[in-house]
Amino acid sequence: MPLVTEPTRAVQVLSAPLVIEYPFKRTTGPVVGAFLTGLRERILLGTRASDGRVIVPPAESDPVTGDDLTELVEVGPGGEVTTWAWVHHPHPKHPLDRPFAWALVRLDGADTAMLHVVDAGTVDAMRTGMRVEPRWRDEREGAIGDLACFTPEQG
Amino acid sequence: MVDVVLPESLRGVEPVRSVRIPARLEYRYTPGAASSRFLRGIAEKRILGERCSVCQKVYVPPRGACPTDGVPTAEQVELAHAGTVVSFCVVNVAFYGQEMEIPYVTANIRLDGSDLPIMHLIQECPADEVRIGMRVEAVWVDDADLGPTLESIRWFRPTGEPDADVDIPGEGVGTGLGSWVGGTAPGEGP
Amino acid sequence: MGKDRVAVVGIGQTEHQATRGDVSMAGLVREAAARALADAEVSWADIDAVVIGKAPDFFEGVMMPELYLADALGASGKPLFRVHTAGSVGGSTSIVAAQLVQAGIHERVLTVAFEKQSESEAMWALSMPIPFQPPLHAGAGGYFAPHIRSYIRRAQAPDHIGILVALKDRTNALRNPHAHLHEHDITFHSIKDSLMLWDPIRYAETCPSSDGACAMVLASEAVGDEAAAAGRTPAWVHGTAMRSEPTMSADRDTVLPLGGAQCAAEVYRQAGITDPRRQVDCAEIYVPFSWFEPMWLENLGFAEPGQGWRLVEDGATALDGDLPVNMSGGVLSSNPIGASGMLRFAEAAMQVRGAAGEHQVDGARLAVGHAYGGGSQFFAMWVVGADKP
């Protein structure tokens, strides 16, 4: 016969690690694909919008009219930091393993700034408006990580 | 597909069409108090359901709430290790994370004394002999391997008892099912 | 206060494929949305609000992807709303969008639903491991097969009914240029001989895994009237309903769920339907495994309990039957999960607009769209008509 008891409310509650991991394979379409192709070839691209602005990373659609954007134009390689944040203690998932800056960088010829990191060594080397240039990874595959980081422009 | 105009420097270059972006996130999973009570019981080779004080239904595994009444299930009920196959599926395909030899049978098994079937494996019986109404019992892993997981029950196997009458979930509830055709659905009001 | 009339004035869908390798996620939703806008002869700027739906975010590995898609959906500066009600989401997304017009809040609402399952793998996302639980489920088929077996026993249905449904839907899909599966060589025997994946479900009785999107422009009565005057027949919404029930209730009937029956009763009440079998001209219902056609025919009041399979056997649900079901080829022929419900709703609307092309039901004036999700516990339906309600 079933034994009936009061539930043991003081039970030690269980917990366990749960890992969500998947090697997502993303198809890029022509616009994002062109941007990533450019990175592989060490070329930075934006799309030209209907109002003439150049948007980087390239937008697939016009922020004003909503229409498809199809004209890809070369920008950079240098640019200007429009805002930045200094990371004293990088997270293991961050792109750099030493203190660095997140930054919005407006590349030469672009009208909008893109998000990436600046390897500046120390926080004192960072300022809004500073000039930066890309540092490319040696092994490139057509991904945002091909652009390893920006660095303060020399000279 | 949209046709794009590329700058001179990228014309004739093999374009990137896809990109592989692995992502890993680490979480801490907590099954909650009721499930922990249940799983701690399993680790001791006991199957503990919980009864709703309103509708008197016994839920196993308990989730802490009676989904009919929205109240905590307060009363613990120890259940038999035997039950009846309510329905089942013969699986002929291997899946991610699945180490069973195919074909294998997964079944909805209503343990004696409970009101909701659990899903588990049927083994020690050819797949084509499994049937609705078959009486089955739990086969536990060795005591040394018992743990707070339903995997402590390796599978269920036939008891050899005569088949039981199966009340397919919902069949005996008297909701009228689809018999409201052309009229008013049960519970919907005029 | 009260309910204004709402019309479907634009419909678009993508070509559905296992992998849409030619587009990004944004490109996929824009393909459907742009076609819906073109159909409605409106521009992105004419849209007041966007309502988007999809199934779990883990499919694409983007959390709340509508945030990233805001620009692609032309939603910048506008309200953007995201619905998620499991497999019924494409239906409930359409209903939420319709209600924004019915409540008089917006004039033109763009609603979109999508899934790009190829970014991950549906089986992975649907059966992600949960600690303390053995990995038994073997996907959605493993979950639903016992319910189908219960139905077969309860209705004493012959084994070949599932095969007949699959043959019908896949044959209908040959007339639908957007469908994922175009199996020109399919026969009764090729289905019968296909692998019994989750007995009683055969491989050929199972939905595919697709990339795809669907979109509609829902609009006010005034906009619907303009469309009609311009010769672009709108579909008028005659009723919408949603019902949900618990996962673990002991009272639940997983074969003919009460929530499904109540959802149908409510949507028919709104549409003034008292005899669905006679009054409804055609229906697109959510059938991911072939046996769900007879089950839902009973649940939705098109047949008495236990008799749904006879409609299949008699050919009543064929394209030339008296109650055509899944004229588009259904979920069995295209299954971008998040969009699958909206595709049902959209096909119902296409039928009453007389715009369903090769899979048009002659003279269809009142049609039902249906979607379900979870463990047969979330339901969304609408009734659309060629005439104003």
Added chain:
Amino acid sequence: MKRDVAVISFAQSAHVRAVDSENEVEMLMPVVGDVLGAIDMTMDDIGFTCSGSTDYLAGQAFSFVMILDGVGPWPPIQESHVEMDGAWALYEAWVKLQLGEIDTALVYCCARASAGDLPMVLTRQLDPYTAGPLWPDSISLAALQARALIDAGKATEADMAEVAARSRRAALDNPVAQLAWDRPAGELLTEDHLVAPLRRHDCPPISDGVAAVALAAGDAAGDRCRRPAWISGIDHRVEPIHLGLRDLTESRSTRLAAERAGVHDGPLDVAELHAPFTHQELILRDALGLDATTAVNPSGGALAANPMMTAGLVRIGEVASHIHDGTANRGVAHATSGPCLQQNLVCVLEGDGAGGRRR
């Protein structure tokens, strides 16, 4: 003409760093019991139920499906779910009530943000091709916004510290707050930066918690609640996700939503702003046009407790509570979603005396 709809009850759990002894169903049940019990109602009295959550918080697909069992949805109910903050679930319920077919609604949400590494989990919201792979955590992105605000001369680190000090001090009077203390702003500024220019005090805690709201339309509201908090306006707007496409120093979408919701149609006694970071309160005050006559975040706001997907609904509930108990006549609640205030909802609530209820 809109139908009069009011918040008639609000309940929330204590917000804590981590609930580890309960699953979401167990967390939710008592709060639903509280919100309905306070107005002497049960699920049978509710016409429509809507919830908000995201699978990414606890790492489980279809997490809302099992959570629904916690409200006892039997016989079957009219129900919906948004993969958004509960404030948007309330918006859906408000729309549903406009149709005149039902008179009552329940809105709930449940946050277990502690299960994962939240600032990293939130990177999964970003553009999956060009931003997500860099794992720019939510604190770093907020820091970019704070710097832009400082560079534009619209705020200083001292202004931000004042927000932190005032919010955590206010939280001392909020029994469900997670983070409450009384320290002078000047002292806060002596601490090191976490992600410069943000210090730890500029950032929200990670919180687990539950909230629920009951809505009623027309006479049904007055029947159950002595002083209903009427929703006189509600609207929400979104902006592009890419930070480079926005002026980070202002919240255009909040400004738009505020105009549509009629924020400026009368004086505001209280504002509850979903500003997870100190500088965001300054941006939102500006976008909403708030002045010194409005008490901002008397609960301590998201700086006192920030249960993801729930904190927005809590803001609406907090303003409603002030109207219920007569300490305010008219107030505004705000909810946000996405990086750096990408998407914003504004809800104006009024008591009967505020002249807002259209009859």
